[in-house]
Amino acid sequence: KRIFRSDQASLALLNDEGDVVTIRALTRHQGDDPFDVVVPVAGSVFERSIAEKRVIAWRDDEDDAVDTGNQAFMGYRSGITAPLSSGGDVLGTLNLASSDVSAFSLTEFTRITELGRIVGTALASLRAHSALKEAQRDAEAASAAKGAFLANVSHELRTLLNGVLGMAQLLEGTPLDAEQLELVATIKSSGQLLMRVISDVLDVSKVESGS
Numbered sequence: 685k686r687i688f689r690s691d692q693a694s695l696a697l698l699n700d701e702g703d704v705v706t707i708r709a710l711t712r713h714q715g716d717d718p719f720d721v722v723v724p725v726a727g728s729v730f731e732r733s734i735a736e737k738r739v740i741a742w743r744d745d746e747d748d749a750v751d752t753g754n755q756a757f758m759g760y761r762s763g764i765t766a767p768l769s770s771g772g773d774v775l776g777t778l779n780l781a782s783s784d785v786s787a788f789s790l791t792e793f794t795r796i797t798e799l800g801r802i803v804g805t806a807l808a809s810l811r812a813h814s815a816l817k818e819a820q821r822d823a824e825a826a827s828a829a830k831g832a833f834l835a836n837v838s839h840e841l842r843t844l845l846n847g848v849l850g851m852a853q854l855l856e857g858t859p860l861d862a863e864q865l866e867l868v869a870t871i872k873s874s875g876q877l878l879m880r881v882i883s884d885v886l887d888v889s890k891v892e893s894g895s
Contacts, residue, residue: 689782689787690780690781690782691711691760691782691783692711692757692760692779692780692781693778693779694708694710694778694779695707695768695776695778695803696730696777696778697775697776698725698774698775698776702725703724704722704724705722705723705725705730705776706721706722707722707779708720709721709779729742729763729765729777732765733765733766733767733777737767737769738766738767738797739764739765739793739796739797739800740764741762741763741764741793742762742763742765743762743785744760744762745785757779757781759783760781761782761785762781762782762787762788763779763780763788764779764780764788764792764793765777765778765779765780766779766796766797766799766800767800768800768807769804769805770801770804770807773804775807775808775811776807777800778796778799778800780792780796834886835886838883838885842879842882845875845878848875849872849875849876852868852871852872852875853872855868856869856872
């Protein structure tokens, strides 16, 4: 059963700057494929519907016919455009067009208004999910980069520290007085403690990254 007496249905989605809509349209003509049209928002029926957050109707036989968006509805005689609303935001419009100048009634107005809210909410949820997934990927990439950095720094520090500890070990085997032996022991204990700190930092990094 047909809900709307339309020959074309389309979604017009705003770009990030809010000055252009990309229209994805589907007609009822057999064999016609969906097609995309990019249309400026300024002065169009899309701008009115988005700015006023309400359904806009148009007919080509009216003296004050609105700008329907250039080629977006070329060949059609009437249409209705409803905002895709989600909360206080409008993401674009839902559009119906017909070759019949009297195709749309108050019933269609009510239906397309509600449908615009439903589609708008669904689009907002989809975009929020996509943004969340992107943020998760960014966080995982940042965590991996941090882990790689800490692993590289730990390796460099361990190499240098092993050299210091090795020299202290050799120095300990040479003739030293009591004070010098105490200083060497301090170098060794401090170096070993620092080595454990480096290992602990690296272990925490591995746990955070899930390695």
